Each structure stands twice: as C-alpha cells, then as structure tokens.
Amino acid sequence: MVAFTSIALAATTLLGFTAAAPANQVRSTGVIHRIFAGSTTANGGLHFEPENVVAQIGDLVEFHFLPKNHTVVQSSFDKPCEPLASGAGVFSGFNFATAQGESKNVFTFQVQNKEPFWYYCSQIIGNHCQMGMSGVINQNFDGDKTLAKYKVNSKNTKTVQPSADILKSQGGWIQPNMPL
Numbered sequence: 001m002v003a004f005t006s007i008a009l010a011a012t013t014l015l016g017f018t019a020a021a022p023a024n025q026v027r028s029t030g031v032i033h034r035i036f037a038g039s040t041t042a043n044g045g046l047h048f049e050p051e052n053v054v055a056q057i058g059d060l061v062e063f064h065f066l067p068k069n070h071t072v073v074q075s076s077f078d079k080p081c082e083p084l085a086s087g088a089g090v091f092s093g094f095n096f097a098t099a100q101g102e103s104k105n106v107f108t109f110q111v112q113n114k115e116p117f118w119y120y121c122s123q124i125i126g127n128h129c130q131m132g133m134s135g136v137i138n139q140n141f142d143g144d145k146t147l148a149k150y151k152v153n154s155k156n157t158k159t160v161q162p163s164a165d166i167l168k169s170q171g172g173w174i175q176p177n178m179p180l
C-alpha cells in the first residue's frame with residue numbers, strides 16, 4: 001500500500017497543505033481505522049466514535065470531523081487534556097470546523113508502535129476534554145489505565161493546546177475527505 005500513501009501525499013501537496021507525513025514512516029498495512037470526532041447522538045456531541053480502537057503498527061487512523069470545531073491531540077494517560085511535551089505528539093490543529101455534516105478534510109496519522117495512544121479534543125468552548133471527549137488506541141486491557149479512568153481524571157483539568165499556533169498540525173497529515 002505504498003502507492004496509497006504516495007497518492008495521499010501527492011494530493012496533500014496539490015492542495016497546498018503544509019503538513020507533511022511524519023518522517024518515521026513504518027511499512028503500511030493498508031488498514032484504515034475511521035474515527036468520527038463529534039457525534040449526532042452520544043454525550044451531547046462530545047464524543048469520538050469509536051473511542052477505543054485496537055490497531056496494528058503501520059495502520060492508518062483517519063479522523064472525520066463532525067460539528068462543531070473539534071481537534072485531536074495526543075496525550076499521556078497521566079496528564080489528561082495536556083499534550084505530550086512541547087512539539088511532540090500528534091495534533092490535528094483547528095482545521096476542521098463544520099456547521100453541518102463532515103468537514104471537507106480529514107486528519108490522518110500512522111500508528112508507529114503498540115504503546116497506548118491517548119488523545120483528547122482541545123476545544124475549550126464547552127470544555128470538550130473535561131466533558132469526556134477523549135479516546136485511546138491500543139489500550140492495555142490487562143492494566144488499570146483505562147479510558148474510563150482517563151475520562152474521570154479529565155474532569156478537574158485545564159485544557160492545554162500543543163502550541164501557540166493552533167492551526168499548525170503535526171504528526172500526521174490533512175487530506176481531502178474522499179467519499180467511500
């Protein structure tokens with residue numbers, strides 16, 4: 001599926017996006033996990049669906065954004081609603097606002113390892129992370145670091161943005177939202 005990645009990158013370039021795919025690409029499996037940021041039903045819309053995903057190294061994770069203006073930020077379990085150290089981790093940027101239906105672009109990143117990948121929405125209007133808008137890829141189901149616990153620990157936190165430039169994505173790339 002190298003060809004797929006190449007096409008995606010070409011499309012990204014053509015559209016003039018500056019976000020490049022991460023340099024540390026592993027071999028693609030060809031598997032794409034689609035996750036919706038937002039919901040028409042669950043948790044007043046403050047929900048990732050599905051919010052608990054098992055993925056293999058090399059899989060792609062593709063976020064589709066529903067109203068209103070959500071993000072995806074990589075986090076640690078221990079510090080909910082905070083990004084990894086400055087400049088590190090995955091961040092979609094605030095590039096996917098939509099008043100109705102899906103945003104015209106998606107945000108994609110590649111799974112690089114089997115470590116649990118915690119993430120949250122950094123929209124502060126409505127305190128999305130504190131309200132439970134978070135998710136995980138490859139949770140350790142034998143351990144006590146669960147998504148339910150992450151959500152509980154989120155409640156009394158303050159959301160932190162990954163960088164001063166909240167439009168600048170990192171760790172993944174922006175692509176057109178292609179019909180299936």
Ligand SMILES: [Cu+2]
Nearest residue numbers: 070121123128
């Ligand atoms: Cu949100």
